[in-house]
Amino acid sequence: MDTREVLEKVKQGEISIEEAEHYFRKAPFDEMGYAKLDMHRQIRSGFPEVIFCSGKADAHLVPIVKRLYEANGEVFGTRASEQQYEMLKEIYPEIQYDPISHILKIEKKEKKEGVGLIAVCTAGTADIPVAEEAAQTAEYFGSKVERIYDVGVAGIHRLFARLDAIQDANCVIAVAGMEGALASVLGGLVNKPVIAVPTSVGYGASMNGISALLTMINSCANGIATVNIDNGYGAGYIATQINRMGLKEK
Incomplete structure (x- = not known):
């Protein structure tokens, strides 16, 4: 209690x-x-x-x-x-x-329905395990989550098709490996905080996520904060804190 x-x-x-x-x-x-x-x-x-x-x-x-x-x-x-x-x-x-x-x-049997909204986005399908760690963490802590998967920069039109749902969220989580560009793109499209999660997905020069990590912490887009490589739990936790603050303001 x-x-x-x-x-x-x-x-x-x-x-x-x-x-x-x-x-x-x-x-x-x-x-x-x-x-x-x-x-x-x-x-x-x-x-x-x-x-x-x-x-x-x-x-x-x-x-x-x-x-x-x-x-x-x-x-x-x-x-x-x-x-x-x-x-x-x-x-x-x-x-x-x-x-x-x-x-x-x-979980408690009388588990309440999630509140607010967090958008969890991935660049590719291979990033889903880390994204699910973030999404399920946020849901466990009481947030409503919208999953928007496989919307990376290799086909940016896929992201634009879901932009309304992303912009409605109190916080956005961007999960990406390879070069990690998704976080920067989202940072330039929304007026809410973006939590960037680099993943260890990628070929040799991605260096097990270091390439995506460096891209995300060097982003020129505003409003982006980056957690550690594959740290979906940390992203889900922070996103829930932001979501709660957004609900209080409303």
């Missing part, structure tokens, strides 16, 4: 003042020896802690998922493997896994 949810439950008489007080007195993190779970992150930032699954031992991952799920009634993990999913599914049959984005999650 976040702060507002606790206070609402007190207001509705669902929990006592003493129970609420106990909640707020809990330590800001849970010491697990191998991990220190930030249980107050949602109170501070509005977003609960997310699990980066890649590289985590099974003996560590399972208790982390268990503790976060118990505390929040939901859990979200990035860069998860099929093996990790199959293992967790034995414990939590309701867990969902997307083999494209490598995201696993357990």
